[in-house]
Amino acid sequence: MPLIKLDNVSKLYGFGDATTIALDEIDLVINKGEFVAVMGPSGSGKSTLMNIIGLLDRPSQGRYLLEGKSVARLRSDQAAKIRRDSIGFIFQSFNLLTRLNVIDNVSLPLIYKGYTKSKSYRLASSILDKIGIQSREYFYPSQLSGGQAQCVAIARAIVNNPKLIIADEPTGNLDSAGARLVMEILSEIHAAGNTIIFVTHNPDLTRYATRVVYMHDGNIIHDEKTAIGRVAPRAREELYTLPIQTVDDDIAGVSALIKAIPAHNSNPRSSNRTKKNQRKHRK
Amino acid sequence: MKIINDIQFKSSLDAFRLAKLRNFWTMLGVIIGVASFILIVGISEGIKLQINNQINTSEAGVLTIRPQDIQVAGSSLDSLALFSGINVSGSLTNRDISTVTNTPGIKSVAPMAAITAKVVGSGGKYNNGLVIGTSSSLLNILGQSLSYGSFLNSLSNVQNQVIVGNSASMDLFNEDVPLGQTVQINGTNFVVEGILNPFPATPLSSGAEFNKALFINYGNLESLTNNSATTYQILALTKNPKNINKIKQALTNRLLVTHGGQKDFTILSPAQNASSNNTILNLLTKLIIGVSIISLIVGGIGIMNVMLVSITERMHEIGIRKSLGATNRQILDQFLIESTTLSIIGGIIGIILAFLADLLFRMFTNIRPAISFEIVVIALLIASGIGIIFGSVPAYKAAHKDPIEALRSE
Known part of the structure; x- marks a missing residue:
């Protein structure tokens, strides 16, 4: 049984004429123990996908099975409990609570689970020890470097022993040393048998992943397995051709007039469209 | 209640360190309301006591x-x-x-x-x-x-x-x-x-x-x-x-x-004298209690406003907490604790002020306010009640915020 099974999942924002398609009928299966990198340009729907997988958001349509249970239409409190027990989040901007010290931050998910203070402190402390920042237990987030802060965030994400860890650009705010530290910790966690999905813009980081998913305009356009330690072939391609610019993009940039010609827009890889435009073009 | 525990309570209290002054202005309404409530009832009871004593001793017959x-x-x-x-x-x-x-x-x-x-x-x-x-x-x-x-x-x-x-x-x-x-x-x-x-x-x-x-x-x-x-x-x-x-x-x-x-x-007759005095005193007491209750309500609205501002400022925090698995109920409790603590602290300050005023009355006037334990307890109950009532609207708003929206706001 796969850990995650997305079936025809779409996410639309807005109403009527202003509807935007963030995810366009996505099918995705992620098995236990995979270390998935999700890549793609800004606005390609990576974060929306993460939010839906992480049960922060609900799909507009489609089915989502987490461990075989349908979770696409949960009430907010049921979703909160699954987030608490089965999912760990790591954010680009660390998202530590600035008013709490490191150990309070890390024990927060346990507190919400209803653990006693001493028990959650013990657990949080052992996790911090594993990650190697136990000496910073009583520091406040403002006293930590970016790398250390993200390590605390990782500790917070795994303290509940979740089935799935979701990291949305975990290295986005870090220098290369910090990024390496964070990715090493994540791959250690993966080596211990955990499932991790992370979003990145940096093709170099795909060398930590076992699988790379490429997204564009709400679609998964490429999905490949890759060996740990090697940059994925498609990612390498992107690594040397950044920034991504297609002929279509050039044309769009040159003239809105040309863009209005239906022939150019029928290409699925043109930039963000609204439903209205889609309908117009189909006519 | 298991979900209200130390850290949650602590993080509610942490908010106070952030904005002490603003919290003081918030509490002012409750402080004044509670102080005047206690003082008015105390003065009225004290006067009744004094008058009745006087009637009993010198005016009998x-x-x-x-x-x-x-x-x-x-x-x-x-x-x-x-x-x-x-x-x-x-x-x-x-x-x-x-x-x-x-x-x-x-x-x-x-x-x-x-x-x-x-x-x-x-x-x-x-x-x-x-x-x-x-x-x-x-x-x-x-x-x-x-x-x-x-x-x-x-x-x-x-x-x-x-x-x-x-x-x-x-x-x-x-x-x-x-x-x-x-x-x-x-x-x-x-x-x-x-x-x-x-x-x-x-x-x-x-x-x-x-x-x-x-x-x-x-x-x-x-x-x-x-x-x-x-x-x-x-x-x-x-x-x-x-x-x-x-x-x-x-x-x-x-x-x-x-x-x-x-x-x-x-x-x-002496009894009539007493009753007429008491009737008027009771009437005045009711009037002024009414005024202090209005000021308590105004204080409550102040608390509500500050809490509304506060949850807007702390929306991101709410988002983080929700992503970590906090249920709506747990967020609601956190903010309710916060507003209730605000009004209870305000109530306690009000009680202290009332006792200070009582001291001043005794020093500089012939009025001897009688502040009873019951009045103090009632005032504290009113203060905490106000915290809960007026805190519930902002707390509900915070609890039912969409986690994504909350996470996005800075």
Whole structure:
């Protein structure tokens, strides 16, 4: 049984004429123990996908099975409990609570689970020890470097022993040393048998992943397995051709007039469209 | 409750360190409301206590006859005049005095007529001094005593005697014992025969005025004013206080006869005096409690506003907490704890202020507020109730925020 099974999942924002398609009928299966990198340009729907997988958001349509249970239409409190027990989040901007010290931050998910203070402190402390920042237990987030802060965030994400860890650009705010530290910790966690999905813009980081998913305009356009330690072939391609610019993009940039010609827009890889435009073009 | 535990509580309290000043302004409404609530109820209870004590000790068995028909039982505004008998308009006559004196069961009678006059002593003067014409029985009826000298001798004006109130002796002569000194009342010389002990200065009684008053014989006052002085009340001490109602009835009938059947007078028994005072006090207390409750509500709205601002500022934090698996209920509790703590702290500060004010009242006025434990508890309950009621709207708003939206806001 796969850990995650997305079936025809779409996410639309807005109403009527202003509807935007963030995810366009996505099918995705992620098995236990995979270390998935999700890549793609800004606005390609990576974060929306993460939010839906992480049960922060609900799909507009489609089915989502987490461990075989349908979770696409949960009430907010049921979703909160699954987030608490089965999912760990790591954010680009660390998202530590600035008013709490490191150990309070890390024990927060346990507190919400209803653990006693001493028990959650013990657990949080052992996790911090594993990650190697136990000496910073009583520091406040403002006293930590970016790398250390993200390590605390990782500790917070795994303290509940979740089935799935979701990291949305975990290295986005870090220098290369910090990024390496964070990715090493994540791959250690993966080596211990955990499932991790992370979003990145940096093709170099795909060398930590076992699988790379490429997204564009709400679609998964490429999905490949890759060996740990090697940059994925498609990612390498992107690594040397950044920034991504297609002929279509050039044309769009040159003239809105040309863009209005239906022939150019029928290409699925043109930039963000609204439903209205889609309908117009189909006519 | 398992979900409200230390860290959640601590993080609620952490918010206070952030914005101490703003929280103070937030709490101000609750502080003022609670302080005034406690103080008003305390003052009202204290005054009632003092008045009742006074009635029990000195006024037992004393009937008060006043001109005009005053309705006491209800809360009609007429009864306001009872606060200070001197304000009562109309006058009683010498015939009334003798009627009262001749009524069986009456032990002694003291008419009280008052004028304001220019009073000149050796050490000072009153431009509008209170001069009361009365009889020798007054001392006994009021249960009052002299500090020096003797009281008025009789109703006759054998000699121009004057008894001065305790404060008046200092004001007019600059000394404690001005016995034998002369004082001019509207140009006529009077000799000081005695100095009264201070009247118990209970609130809402004429004790304070009496301390600055000069007491002369009723006859003297009549000749001083060519019989134009107003006799605003007659005090009659009954022989047996137990029969007071019977005597009151007899007195009423007799006076009705002399007044040609017209009831243009009022006879008050001590109980009625107390009840009229209590009625008015209760009314005032209710009014002011109403005002303090309004200020408590305003305080509650203040708390609600600050909490609304606070959750907007802390939306990102709410998002983080939700992503970590906090349920709506847990977020709701966090913010409810916060607003309730705010109002309870405000309530405690209010209680402290009320006690400080109580101290000031005791130091500088004759009011002795009686702040009971129950009132303090009620005030604290109201304060926490306000926190919960007015905190629930912002807390609900915070709890039901969409996690993604909350995470996005900075």
